[in-house]
Amino acid sequence: MSYSIYMPVKCVWGNNCVADNSSLLSLGKNCLIVTGKNSARCSGALDDAISALEKENISCSIFDEIGENPLISSCHKAGAAAREADADFILGIGGGSVLDASKAIAIYASNSDLSPIDIYKRKYSNKALPVALIGTTAGTGSEVTAVAVLTNDKTGIKKSISGPDCYAAVSFCDPKYTCSMSYKTTVSTALDAFAHAVEGFFTQKCEGVLRLFAEKCIPELYSCLEILSKTDEIPCNIREKLYYTSIYAGLVINTCGTAFPHPLGYVLTENYGIPHGMACAAFFSPFIDRCAEYSNEKFGDFIRMTDEIGKVKAVIASLTDLNGAVISKEDAKKYALRWQSVIPRNFTASPGGLTQREAAEILAGVKF
Ligand code: NAP
Ligand code: ZN
Numbered sequence: 001m002s003y004s005i006y007m008p009v010k011c012v013w014g015n016n017c018v019a020d021n022s023s024l025l026s027l028g029k030n031c032l033i034v035t036g037k038n039s040a041r042c043s044g045a046l047d048d049a050i051s052a053l054e055k056e057n058i059s060c061s062i063f064d065e066i067g068e069n070p071l072i073s074s075c076h077k078a079g080a081a082a083r084e085a086d087a088d089f090i091l092g093i094g095g096g097s098v099l100d101a102s103k104a105i106a107i108y109a110s111n112s113d114l115s116p117i118d119i120y121k122r123k124y125s126n127k128a129l130p131v132a133l134i135g136t137t138a139g140t141g142s143e144v145t146a147v148a149v150l151t152n153d154k155t156g157i158k159k160s161i162s163g164p165d166c167y168a169a170v171s172f173c174d175p176k177y178t179c180s181m182s183y184k185t186t187v188s189t190a191l192d193a194f195a196h197a198v199e200g201f202f203t204q205k206c207e208g209v210l211r212l213f214a215e216k217c218i219p220e221l222y223s224c225l226e227i228l229s230k231t232d233e234i235p236c237n238i239r240e241k242l243y244y245t246s247i248y249a250g251l252v253i254n255t256c257g258t259a260f261p262h263p264l265g266y267v268l269t270e271n272y273g274i275p276h277g278m279a280c281a282a283f284f285s286p287f288i289d290r291c292a293e294y295s296n297e298k299f300g301d302f303i304r305m306t307d308e309i310g311k312v313k314a315v316i317a318s319l320t321d322l323n324g325a326v327i328s329k330e331d332a333k334k335y336a337l338r339w340q341s342v343i344p345r346n347f348t349a350s351p352g353g354l355t356q357r358e359a360a361e362i363l364a365g366v367k368f
Contacts, residue, residue, distance in 0.1 A: 003205050005255050009144050010170040013244065017174045018045070018134060022052035024170045027130040028088030029057075032109070034078055034102045035064045040093040043136045043177040049093055061085040063105075066094065069151045069158060069269060069276070070101035076116040079108025082129065089130040089169075095189070096140030096276070099133045100148035103166045106131045117152065119161060130169040136177045138242040139189025139277055141196060141250015143171035151270075157338065158266045175236075175243040183232040185275070186242070187319050190228060192277030193246035194221045194316075195284070199259035200252035202291050202298055203349045214252045217245040219305040222312070229318045259350040261287050264363060267335045272325040281320040285313050286362050287350065294352035322366075332364035 012021045025031075033040075033049065040046040046062075053060050063078045082090060082105060090109065092102025106128040108114055114124050135143050142148070147162040181189070200206055201214040224242050228234070258280075265279035274282070288309065292299045306312045327335070339347070339356045347354040354362075 003207075003210075003255060005209070006164070007144055007167075007251060007254060008164075009168050011144055011173065011247070012170070013173045013247070015174060015176060018048045018052050018172045021172070022055045025052055025058060025091070025132055026056050027132060027169055030059045030085065030087050031089045031091045031132075032078070032082040032085055032087035032105070033060050033062045034066060034090055034092045034094075034098055034105055035062065036066050036068075036094045036098050037064060039095060039136045039180070040064070040098070043180045045093045045134050045136055045174075045177045049091060049134055053091075060091070061087070066098045066101045068097045069149075070097050070104070071153045072104070072116040072119060072150050073153045075101050075104040075119075075150065076108050078105040080112075082109035083112060087129065089132065091132045091134070093134045093136065095135070095137035095185075096142045096149075096192075099135060099140065099142040099168075100150065102131050102133060103128075103148040103168070104150055104161065107165060117154075119150070120159060122161060122163060128165045133168045133171045134177065135171065135173055135243070137181060137185065137189045138175070138178045138239065138246045139192035141193070141246050141253065143168065143173055144247055144250045145254045147254070156270050158270060173243060173247055175240040178239050178243055179236070183234070184321070186234060187228050188275040188277035189246070190221065190225055190242050190277065191281040191316070191319060193217070193242065193249045194225060195261055195277065195280040196249035196253045196258060197221055197245070198284075198302070199261060199287070199350075200249065200256040201302065202259060202295055202351050203256040205256040206252065210252055210255055213248045215301070215305065217248040217252070218302065220245045221249070222306045222315075225315055225319060229315050257349055258346050259287060260347050260354045260359065260362075263339070263344050263346050264359060267363060268322070268325075268366075271335070272323065274322055274325070278320050278322065281316050282322055282366050283362060284316045286365070288313070290350065290352045327363050327366060329364045332360045335363055336360035
């Protein structure tokens, strides 16, 4: 067993952490604030960020065109906007989509000759601009990961970039910004955090301190999910728990990676518009069955941390709204073609591994 951990993000947590730590935003003199359409404003995070920037005498302009599952073309456009505004750092405010986009924008901004698609080649001349992040969802853990999941406009396929240049310099995690999320987004993002914790836990790398992180967040997240399955009125202490545990889960996947529910989930998001967390949760049942078969000791621990497996599956299924879509066997085979030449690391990291044919079978068997 050998592994290394590298997580260089300065991460501040807690109520009013943006106002209380405004000096951490001094990454330059002029920033491009990156947001989606509404969440930065309706969560209150944008106003707090602007006040904090004013306090530090940092000027800013806003790019608010990042959508869900961010397109490389939007990130490329924002990179040009950053250069136009002479920004010397990027401040992303939003859910995982905006946080991931901000990491890509920082790369495009300092590399004017980089075409949208070439970001996947991971070769460019200039260092990315520094990035600060303020999260408004409780799920992806992008605040602490060296990953950005981007969508290729031409193929519609989601693909990650990762590496030290994808770490934020600083992340602010204030749970109050997550309070404006709808019940559905709260559930989907909570399911994503649970998927990260559970998939990460069952990888071979999840030992030592990483196992401690996973073992901290699995029972807490599960108890939150149980509550979400019974009520759509979400108390503040649950919002807080969801946010902090999503960060623990982010620390787990940052080293351990995720397992097969994630790439299979991308297929549901790309073709059926299912939000990321619910899309991954759709594969919880086949995943945990394989864990029971191939990773018996950890499976025992998982049950001790949660509940009897039938109950756990029922809670996850009750929260997973897949909109009535159906995948035919033919479509499943077609979707699985993307894994024909290269088997993703998420497959090999899953207990028992996963072949392309098995992936197609699981896709075709998913219950909507
Ligand atoms: P999201 O796509 O960022 O946001 C989903 C929706 O929720 C958007 O419409 C957003 O609105 C809205 N929203 C966000 N915060 C809100 C708030 N506080 N109040 C009201 N509405 C709010 O959702 P996400 O689940 O956080 O991110 C998903 C993305 O992250 C996917 O692309 C996924 O692949 C990626 N991901 C990345 C990592 C990583 O390590 N980097 C890990 C897992 C997943 P606006 O459009 O107005 O912002
Ligand atoms: Zn995820």
